[in-house]
Structure formats: C-alpha cells, structure tokens
Amino acid sequence: MIKFLKLYERFGILLFIVVGVVFLSFASPNFLKMDTILNVVAQGTYAAMVGFGMTLALTSGGFDLSVESVMALSSVFLAVFIPKVGIPLAILLAVLAAAFVGMLNGLVIAKLKVNPLITTLSMQMIVTGAALLIAGGKMIVIKQKQFMELGTGKTLGIPNQIYIMLLFFVIFYFVLYHTSFGRQVSAVGSNETASRISGVNVDLVKIGVYVLVAFTAGLTSVIRTSQALIGMPTMSAGFVLVALTVTILGGTSLAGGRGNLWGTLLAALFVSMVYYGLNLINLQIFYQMLAVGLVLLIALFIEGLRVRYLQAAKAKGIRV
Amino acid sequence: MPGDGELLRTYQLTKTFPGVVAVDKVDFDVRAGEIHALVGENGAGKSTLIKILGGVYMADSGRVSFDGRDVSFSSTHQSQTNKISVIYQELNLVPDLSVAENIYIGREPKSAGLLINWRRLNAQAQAMLDRLDVAIDPRAYVADLPVAQRQMVEIAKALSYESKLIIMDEPTATLTEKEVLKIFEIVKALRSQGVAIIYISHRLEEAFELSDRITVLRDGRKIGTKSTRETDRDEIIEMMVGKVVKDYFAETAATAAAKEVLLEVRGYSVAEHVEDISFRVHKGEILALAGVIGSGVHGLLQSLYGVIPRKSGEVIFEGRKVNIEKPKDAIRLGIGYVTEDRKNAGILPDMSALHNLTLTIIRAVCWLKGLFIRGREELERFQRMKQTLDIKLAGPNQRVIFLSGGNQQKVLIGRTLLTDCKALILLEPTRGIDVGAKAEIHRILRELADRGLAVILTSSELPELVNLPDRCIVLHKGRIAAEFTRETMSSEKLVAAQIGHAKDAGP
Numbered sequence: 001m002i003k004f005l006k007l008y009e010r011f012g013i014l015l016f017i018v019v020g021v022v023f024l025s026f027a028s029p030n031f032l033k034m035d036t037i038l039n040v041v042a043q044g045t046y047a048a049m050v051g052f053g054m055t056l057a058l059t060s061g062g063f064d065l066s067v068e069s070v071m072a073l074s075s076v077f078l079a080v081f082i083p084k085v086g087i088p089l090a091i092l093l094a095v096l097a098a099a100f101v102g103m104l105n106g107l108v109i110a111k112l113k114v115n116p117l118i119t120t121l122s123m124q125m126i127v128t129g130a131a132l133l134i135a136g137g138k139m140i141v142i143k144q145k146q147f148m149e150l151g152t153g154k155t156l157g158i159p160n161q162i163y164i165m166l167l168f169f170v171i172f173y174f175v176l177y178h179t180s181f182g183r184q185v186s187a188v189g190s191n192e193t194a195s196r197i198s199g200v201n202v203d204l205v206k207i208g209v210y211v212l213v214a215f216t217a218g219l220t221s222v223i224r225t226s227q228a229l230i231g232m233p234t235m236s237a238g239f240v241l242v243a244l245t246v247t248i249l250g251g252t253s254l255a256g257g258r259g260n261l262w263g264t265l266l267a268a269l270f271v272s273m274v275y276y277g278l279n280l281i282n283l284q285i286f287y288q289m290l291a292v293g294l295v296l297l298i299a300l301f302i303e304g305l306r307v308r309y310l311q312a313a314k315a316k317g318i319r320v
Numbered sequence: 321m322p323g324d325g326e327l328l329r330t331y332q333l334t335k336t337f338p339g340v341v342a343v344d345k346v347d348f349d350v351r352a353g354e355i356h357a358l359v360g361e362n363g364a365g366k367s368t369l370i371k372i373l374g375g376v377y378m379a380d381s382g383r384v385s386f387d388g389r390d391v392s393f394s395s396t397h398q399s400q401t402n403k404i405s406v407i408y409q410e411l412n413l414v415p416d417l418s419v420a421e422n423i424y425i426g427r428e429p430k431s432a433g434l435l436i437n438w439r440r441l442n443a444q445a446q447a448m449l450d451r452l453d454v455a456i457d458p459r460a461y462v463a464d465l466p467v468a469q470r471q472m473v474e475i476a477k478a479l480s481y482e483s484k485l486i487i488m489d490e491p492t493a494t495l496t497e498k499e500v501l502k503i504f505e506i507v508k509a510l511r512s513q514g515v516a517i518i519y520i521s522h523r524l525e526e527a528f529e530l531s532d533r534i535t536v537l538r539d540g541r542k543i544g545t546k547s548t549r550e551t552d553r554d555e556i557i558e559m560m561v562g563k564v565v566k567d568y569f570a571e572t573a574a575t576a577a578a579k580e581v582l583l584e585v586r587g588y589s590v591a592e593h594v595e596d597i598s599f600r601v602h603k604g605e606i607l608a609l610a611g612v613i614g615s616g617v618h619g620l621l622q623s624l625y626g627v628i629p630r631k632s633g634e635v636i637f638e639g640r641k642v643n644i645e646k647p648k649d650a651i652r653l654g655i656g657y658v659t660e661d662r663k664n665a666g667i668l669p670d671m672s673a674l675h676n677l678t679l680t681i682i683r684a685v686c687w688l689k690g691l692f693i694r695g696r697e698e699l700e701r702f703q704r705m706k707q708t709l710d711i712k713l714a715g716p717n718q719r720v721i722f723l724s725g726g727n728q729q730k731v732l733i734g735r736t737l738l739t740d741c742k743a744l745i746l747l748e749p750t751r752g753i754d755v756g757a758k759a760e761i762h763r764i765l766r767e768l769a770d771r772g773l774a775v776i777l778t779s780s781e782l783p784e785l786v787n788l789p790d791r792c793i794v795l796h797k798g799r800i801a802a803e804f805t806r807e808t809m810s811s812e813k814l815v816a817a818q819i820g821h822a823k824d825a826g827p
Contacts, residue, residue, distance in 0.1 A: 180683045
C-alpha cells in the first residue's frame, strides 16, 4: 500500500491519462491518430508553459494570479511595437515588459511583505488596466504576416510550439532540480525562516521566481498572439485558473516546498485531452468544464487520503 | 479516603513516553483553597503531570481522585466541566475573538436558542472579570491585549467553569514586575474565594511568596512536599538538584584560560531583554550562557547571529570590529547557528536529508558560480558529514521529517558545520531528543571544541549546563548575574544564580 501511494505521489496523474485515453479511444475512432494526438499536445502547450511558471511560484510557497494580465500586456506590446521596431525587437520588448511586471510582483511580495495572493490579484487588475489603456480599449490587428510563422509553423511535421514548450520544460526542469536557485526556491517554500537562518537570500529568490513566472507567461503570449495575429488587451480570461489547475493536478503542493514539473506537464496534456477529446465525440463545452472540475476534486481528495494514510502509518511506527 | 479539606489526590500516577518515564509513581495532593507550588528542573515531569490532570494525556497507570470521586479525563473539555482548569504557558485564546467570546466560547448565551445574546454574554463576562477586580473591557479583542491581561482572561474563563482547581503553568515567565504583582493579587484573591491553585514557576522567590505548600519533582518522581513556612530556599534547591550523574558526559579538555580570544562582546543590549552585556569567547572552549525564560539568553544569542537586531554594543571577531545584521553576515564571518526551534526554524520538512544538510553550501558546490549543482560533489560532502556526525538514515533521499529528533538535530548541526564556521552557537542543542543521542551530541560538541571551534550554547537542562561547558555565564533579567568555571561550578550555585540568588558566585 505504502509503495503504491509513493508511486501515486509521483505519477498519479498518469492514471487519469490512461483512463482518459482508453475511454476516448473507444468513444471515438479518430482519437488515436497522429493528427489528433499532435493537436492535443499543441493545445496543451499554453497551459503547460504557464503551468511551469506557476509550479515554480507554488514551490516557493507563493502564488501568481497576474499571469493573464501579463499575457495581455505582452500581446498589446507586440501589436504596438511590431510595426515600429520590427518583429525581433518587439518580441524582446514584450517579454521584457512581462518580466518587469514579475519584478514588481516580487518586490512587493519580498520587500513590502504583502501576501502573494493579494499582490498578484491587485497586479492582475493594474496590468489589465494598463494593457487596455495602451491598446485604447480595442483589439489591434497585426498586419505583418511573417510573424505568424512563429506560432503556426511546423518543423518535421510537428508544430513549433511543441518544441518551444519542450525546450521550456527542459529549462525549468534544470532550474528547479539542478541549480542552486531551484534548490533555494524549494527551501524557501518549505521553511522560510530556516532558509533565512541558513543564509539563503530569501528576498532575491522570491523576486527571481516572480520574474520567471511572468517571463514565461510573456513568451507564451508571444506564441498565442502570433497564431491569432491580434494584440488582445483582455486575452485569455480564466486562463490563470487553467494554469493553477494543471499545477495542482500535477501534484505540486499548495503549501510550498514540493514542485512536480513532470506532473504539471502531464496534467496539462490531460486537461487538453479532456477538452479536445470530449469535443471530438461532440459533447458540449459544458461537459468538458464539468469533467475537468470533477477530476481536480477527485485528485485532491485522493491526495488528502494519501497524506492522512502516510501520517497514520508513521504514527503507528511503520517506516515510510 | 480524602483527609481534611482534601480536593485532589493522585495515587502512583505514571506516564511513560518512548525512552523516558515522564511521571513516575507520583502521589500528590492538593487541599481546597490552598496555593500549591510545583517546582523542578526542566524535564522533571511538571508539565506531564498537569497535562494528565488537564486531560491532555492519559496516565498509563495510577489514579486520580478529585472532590471525592475517581476521575479520568480524556479531553481538555472533560477536565474543564469537572471543574479543573489548566492555564498553559502558550495561552489557549482565540486572538480574533473578543474577551467575552473567549471566556464563553462554545457556551455563549443564546436568544431563542439560536442567536448569541451579546448583551448577556458581555454582562456575564464582565461579572467574571469583576470577581478578579481587573479593568478589561469584555468587548475588546484578545489580540489587542498585553500578555498579562490575556492571562487574566484565561483565569476569568476558568472561573466561569466554576473551577475548584486552577493550574497555572509559569504564568509570570514573560511578565514585567508590575504585572507579576497583579497576578499575585489575583491568585491570592482566588484562594480566599476557596479555589485551589497549583502554581508552577521557575522562580523560587515566587513560590515562597505565594504558596502554602511546595512540592518538588525531579526526573519524574516526587521528591517531597514541604509546608512553605517550614522550609527554606537551600532545602528546596537541594531537593530540585539532587546528585547529578557526572560520568555520562564527555571528558573535558584542558582549561580554556590560556586560549586565544575569538569573539568578544562589549556593552551589548537587545530590545528590552538584554542590558549591557560583555563577555569573551576563546577558541577551543565550550561556553554556556545560562538563564531561565525571560533572562534574555535566547535573545542575546539570536542577536549575535543576526536573527534579531541588536540595540547597542559591539562585537569583535578575530580582532576586528564586525557588524552582523543578518544571518548571512554571520555565516560569512564564520559563525554557525543551530536553532532551538527545530520544527519551525530548522528543518525543511518537505525536503530530503541530503537537501536539508547541504542548504548552506549549495552555491559552493556548483559550476559557474552557483548555476548547476554538481550532484556528485554535493553527495560527497553529505556523506563525509554523515560519517563525522554518525547520522543514521535509510539513504540521502529520505525525507528529513522521517528521521528521529536526534538525527534531525545532527542534520542541523551538520548543515552549519559545512560552512567551516569558527564559532558555533547552539540554542537548546538537545531539546526533545533521547538520552543516547544527547550523549552523542555532547561528545560531538566536545570534539569540535578540541579541534579549535568556539562553542557557545544555552540550555534549560541543568546537567547539560553543569557538566558540558568549560565556563558558564549566568544571566538574570538581562544582565550577567554570575560566572563559573568548571572548578567553581555546582548545580546548587547555578540554580541559585539563575533564579536571582547569586550569593557567593564570583567571576
């Protein structure tokens, strides 16, 4: 039992994926085709990329509700600056703007000691307002068609965005598990006081986390904007909840200290599969939301059972 | 059968925890309307005893008779409704509720059986507070009250249960002298109203001023009960201390007198608790700073490491004046630190033993100035430290919370030793760990000192203060009260100095 629970902690989300795949492949003959699978993965990249950032934030014991607004700001920046300074420079500016918001988040949370939830919620509104102001309240069409290549192009038959997402996964994986920064992120999330006493620069770690979260949100927005060729000041409403869902579903603890990047990646694919798959068998969108909500509840319920079981086992003196 | 005016009696009460007998066949009695002081060193079994009476622990054997009946409580609520109230050091009030709500929590007077009748609630609370003759507004939030007044709220709550026995666990530890006098008044007033009080205190003078009888516990056993009028301080101290077993401690090296000064503290003050302290620490010595809660010892040591700010004074380290504002400054200089609060300020509960241990040097075992962790080097440093300190674990990836207290403590010591510190500050180095691990940690500290480290520690355990250090400085109310060397130290003198009776203690 304990062995199973330990495996579940790491790969529990795979269980949901297997069940989903089996169900969908019976329900729709088209599900197990290369195109479908690529589509599911491609649709999952946004949630995955922003989810990687969110995983980092949660691991540090924090939270970031401002990612949506950061994505909108980047999108507007692209639309405004591409005609003026060209595509590469505009991308740079868009991502820098995103990172700047992240730095503000980090500074307020680390230096002014405002609760991360409140900070990023406020920032969400402030930055949305700023994006709307810059865009004049409307969507801005981007006329430079070559910008579209980035998000819609394919290499070896696989959409570019999948490569970019995988690259991000590798980068985040190394950052979280193989750099001293990542180690300190986990340490701060696990016990901030202890980290400070051990000489960790807690403030700097927190600022770094929020910069990284916003930076990935900005880059994700670049890909999305290039697919739509529109700068949208209110883009992706509700997206922050998707990013949070995949992070938590993937097994990252809300209490901080334990981030599971594999889990986030797999959960993003799972959520994408539910949406795309149920669409494929012609179910209304309502069912898809219902299904994802249910799975999240079930997953957290099992997680609670798991933790309580391990604690009970430990109390009885069983080595876990 | 209960004797004259007897309220409570325990018969052969025993409670064991893995590895220790916390309360050992204690026969103890309290009379109605008396103040009964319960004294003893830390670990003597006082808190376990009152937690049994308060329904927190169940006794393994023995029985308790209260008010003429045998009783056995399995919850705090049960003991309260049976008219025994315990006021713990860490008060059990809800800060976000008002005074009246706290007093009647869960028993609020209702209108129509549903809505809280605020007027009656506040009036009843006011009546309880009036019995204590204290000026506290029942509508005030507990969070806004100073500690002394919170204590009075707890007492009012106990009265509201019509308690016949109120047990107070070190009520004055964190109070100012004026507040202490107010508490004394209240305690005496309760006695005249017929309530019995068990009063636990570290300060013997309080026991003598307040109590009718004094019971001394040591190592879980009752040593004796004396009528306060018929005994004196020396007798009680001797009963508390007993004869300390010396030989389970590590052997001491040569005297530190001739050794080089590593750290000097001059005119050091911290907030309200530490006033104008000066002392020196030599290479290769173990120096203990002793003092009861409120003496300022913890604040002083925390401030030296930069955990809390200092008010004034200077620190000279290796001959240079240094400025330590945060732990990082101390680490850079070569000062290490092991917290007394292992759970909240020490371990990283979600992480492995390996990651816990190497936290302080994680940037040093990296390529490219802190970028990629060199896993093999990290593991090597871990293995070496694991061997040096003999840490027992299933493997480097075992989560630290699954280690025993002693091994967790070794992980924390190892974590700070990895920084190659020259001075090591430890607060309560063996709190909450078993006897075997204690002896091991003492041996480790002695070895470190022999290798030239300056070890500075504080402890609330008497044997650790008497036998481990080369030198011991005693603080009382924020000032240095006495200094002992191994030659001049004795348990009696140390206890006397800690509670403010330094008679013949000279530097």
